[in-house]
Amino acid sequence: MIKKFFYISGLIAFSSLYSQKTHTVSKGDNPYNISKKYNISLEELYQLNPKTKDGKLAIGDVLIVQNSVKNTPKNATVKAVSTAGEFGKITLQPKQTVYGITKQYQISETELRRLNPDLDSNMKIGDQVTLPLAQINKYGGNQAVAVVVEEKKPVMQTVEPIVEPIVEKALTNDSYQVQAKDNYYKLSRKFNVSQSELFAMNPGLEAKGLQPGSVIKIKSDVQNTSPQTQTSTVAQTEPVNKYTSTSVEDDFVTYTVQSGDTVFGILNKFGISLDELISLNPQLSAGLKSGQILKIKKLDAGYVKKYGDALNIVLMLPFGFDTNDSKYRTLSLDFLSGAKLAIERNAKRGQKLDVKVVDAGNAESFKNSLSQINRDNTDLIVGPFFKSSVLQVLDYVKTSKIPVVAPFANSDDLMKFDNLILIETKESVYVERIVKEVKDIYSDQKIYILADTDKSRANSLKAQLEGELKKPLVMVVNNASEIQVDRNMMTGQTAPIIAISVNDDDSKGTDFANRVIELSKEVQNMKAFSMFYYPIFEKKVDELSQANLVYLMDRKVNMDGDFEKEILEEYKKKYCKTPSKYSVIGFDIMNDMLSRENKKGEIFKQINKVQTQLATKFEFEKTKTGTYINKGYRVVRLVPN
Helix, strand or coil: HHHHHHHHHHHHHHHHHHEEEEEEECCCCHHHHHHHCCCCHHHHHHHHHHHHHCCCCCCCCCCEEEEECCCCCCCCCCCEECCCHHHEEEECCCCHHHHHHHHHHHHHHHHHHHHHCCCHHHHHCCCCEEEEHHHHHHCCCCCCCCEEEECCCCCCEEEECCCCCCCCCCCCEEEEEEECCHHHHHHHHHHCCCHHHHHHHHHCCCCCCCCEEEEECCCCCCCCCCCCCCCCCCEECCCCCCCHHEEEEHHHEEEEEECCCCHHHHHHHHHHCHHHHHHCCHHHHHCCCCCEEEEEEEEECCCCCCCCCEEEEEEECCCCCCCCCCHHHHHHHHHHHHHHHHHHHHHHHCCCCEEEECCCCCCCCCCHHHHHCCCCCCCCCCCCCCCHHHHHHHHHCCCCCCCEEEEECCCCHHHCCCCECCCCCHHHHHHHHHHHHHHHHHCCCEEEEECCCCHHHHHHHHHHHHHHCCCCCCCCCCCHHHHCCEECCCCCCCCCEEEEEECHHHHHHHHHHHHHHHHCCCCCCCCEEEECCHHHHHHHHHHHHHCCCCEEEEECCCCCCHHHHHHHHHHHHHCCCCCHHHHHHHHHHHHHHHCCCCCCCCHHCCCCCCEEECCCCCCCCECCCEEECCCEEEEEECCCC
16 A cells, blocks of 8 residues: 555656646648647647657657646656556567557557567567557457566656757777767768778678767777868768678678568568578577678579689670761770779789670671670670660570670560679669658658659659558649648648659759758758759758758769779879769779679679779669669768758
8 A cells, every 4th residue: 555655646746747748640640730739839849859850750659749847957857657557478470570569459669669678679480579468368369478467567757858968979099979960971071081981990880870879980090180060061871771781701692680670571671481591590599689690591603714714804885896887986985994994903903804895886787796705715794785785695695694794774674684784773763762761751741743854753753652652642743833832721831841853854953952942941841852963962952951852863973082082083194084974884883893703703692792883882682583683872861960
């Protein structure tokens, strides 16, 4: 009796000191309609719930909508005690997921994770999950209860009106604690280190990103480096997806476990069985841990060279000298200049190379050029450029399975060849990424899509958004001026929108950027996305950050990188000019392919390694039919300081 009285007394004392009204997020909720419902401003809602400022709301989230602290000194810590009921444990069954558990047992994901803090790192068949006993009895069906009843101890809840920020500091001469607003660009400037060097010093950083509070390695002379003051908005480039943590080790494809990964997710990602994964990784019996390196599957060597110790490479380019067809000659010469620089750099490092350049001519004369390929002693073919020619090459070498690299061709009828490497990333990959980005922040806003010339991209994106989101209002427009803020006809109050550009024209991109800047001044929490990079993005970083612009980018040189500066200087010294677009592509493809080769020509043993060259990101994924296709690109977020 005395114990119960203490609990009740504590709760009464707490309620007299701290009065709070909350709202549980349901389908269709967004910051705007929640603020209207409780008659508070958006700014007040964001102040009470800082995590909602990015517009992300999940069903089941609990938001504070009225907060009144009485007679609480600044920085005071108030403690409250709550009682709990009876709890039981279920045993995880095959194919059971977090989402499935919340649905079956009618419990919010927030409450599920509160009862099971290590849920993600231990979610494997046979694990036990704690749930309210009443929910197990009501919804459990025939699922066994591992522990029948468990009395939860009173939980001490700490309410801290003021949260102290992480204190920025260099922990040692070569380490640094990541702050909330840090990004790769900012750290590169602060510690005089390139982004590639940062990734090299911190394996796994590119995949998991910068986490506030985590400790990373930096250059040992950091204490002598004066941090540069950042007064402008910065662009944060982030990794594309978790395949950036896939690599090759001891003839195995390996994967570095990311925060939020589950065993079931990894099985689905790589199409393997649980028995296969456990047989290669016995340590999984202790649970799944972030940063853990898993062996996924044994690699097939694929092609293996037959003769000699030098790699024999054929480079097929459509010069058109034999046919007096100069249509693609300039493009070919530019491509060759970049490829030649890459060949010379790798030869200086000790790689033995025998390179033969073949004039691929045109479609009519191409067959004649095939006779110059020695099928018994060629280890890699780079080119030709066009699909019809690529198909002829693949047919010509089908018995020897020589790896073929297609720089520009990419179509569905090329997907059936397991010795083919496709460099060109399909636009559908970009569309899928935009859909994912919008889905992550969507909360019932109107969506505008600035269309491309024939509206094919816009219509594809619209269809996918309508399939992924719940009854979205998606409007395809031809001009940026047609993008308008959402306005309540009765009150005149504005609401945020989502604006997306899928137009690859720079002038249209400029119009889009200027319109987004204009609208971001009218309404808070606007979101903007672009499938393409436009030069104006770098000119108006500060203004576009107010619209939280996210854009996809590929084949653009990072002029601040040490590696990039070195290559550009070498190219200019060799050719007395700046490399053209196709010179950069030629260098990137050849340098990337040569870096994956070993002495036996087993290029496919290193094909899973993710690499960024001068301007192109290479992240190959094997299709179900065997072809390797590049899905690499960069995601840039404009983040205001």
